[in-house]
Amino acid sequence: MLDQEGDAAADYLEELLDIVDLDGDIDIDVENGRASVAVVAEGADLAGLQRLVGRDGEVLEALQELSRLAAQARTGERSRLLLDIAGWRGQRRSTAARIAAEAVERARATGEAVELEPMPAYQRKAVHDAVADAGLRSESDGVEPNRFVVVLPD
Structure with missing residues (x-):
């Protein structure tokens, strides 16, 4: 189930990155009994990802909730997925x-x-x-x- 959550969130985030024209790699893992997804990049791409973190992580928190909803829509189960972007968390x-x-x-x-x-x-x-x-x-x-x-x- 946790793998399905991670895959659903990764699919959602890949589409988002395409829409906003940002490059980043998506790493999926399981940490402490919950799905974990990280969007990572280097150099100029890393600077672009910072926009998805926002001031004090506000944008990141919103994207985490949206990613959880995408996972929930696919699995039918409540998601506790943890999202990190550009190593901020x-x-x-x-x-x-x-x-x-x-x-x-x-x-x-x-x-x-x-x-x-x-x-x-x-x-x-x-x-x-x-x-x-x-x-x-x-x-x-x-x-x-x-x-x-x-x-x-x-």
Whole structure:
């Protein structure tokens, strides 16, 4: 089923790239029990793909939802597909891991909870995972779109 989701999203994205006259390769994978599709390119083509990311990933989020709908239309099942374009989400995950490490260090040093800035769900997940790997606990607080992570001391 996850392969079908990825294939449906890839077909949708290939058509989109043709319409907007952008070049990019599409990689399909399965990560953490969900279909994952990445649109990648190099050089001048990479710069063109940046338009599909948009400011703060807003266009990317919209394209992810459209790709999920394309997958759902083909499979008949709700899709949790994750879309990355031009490595944007990968860079955000790296940033989230760094932020988590700094928050863990502060929580351990001060013995107090550390509240992070609001971030999207996929970044919060990356922070929660990094905090757990460091041996501490974390929780999300607040209401979307201002939901944030709190790193709890030992």
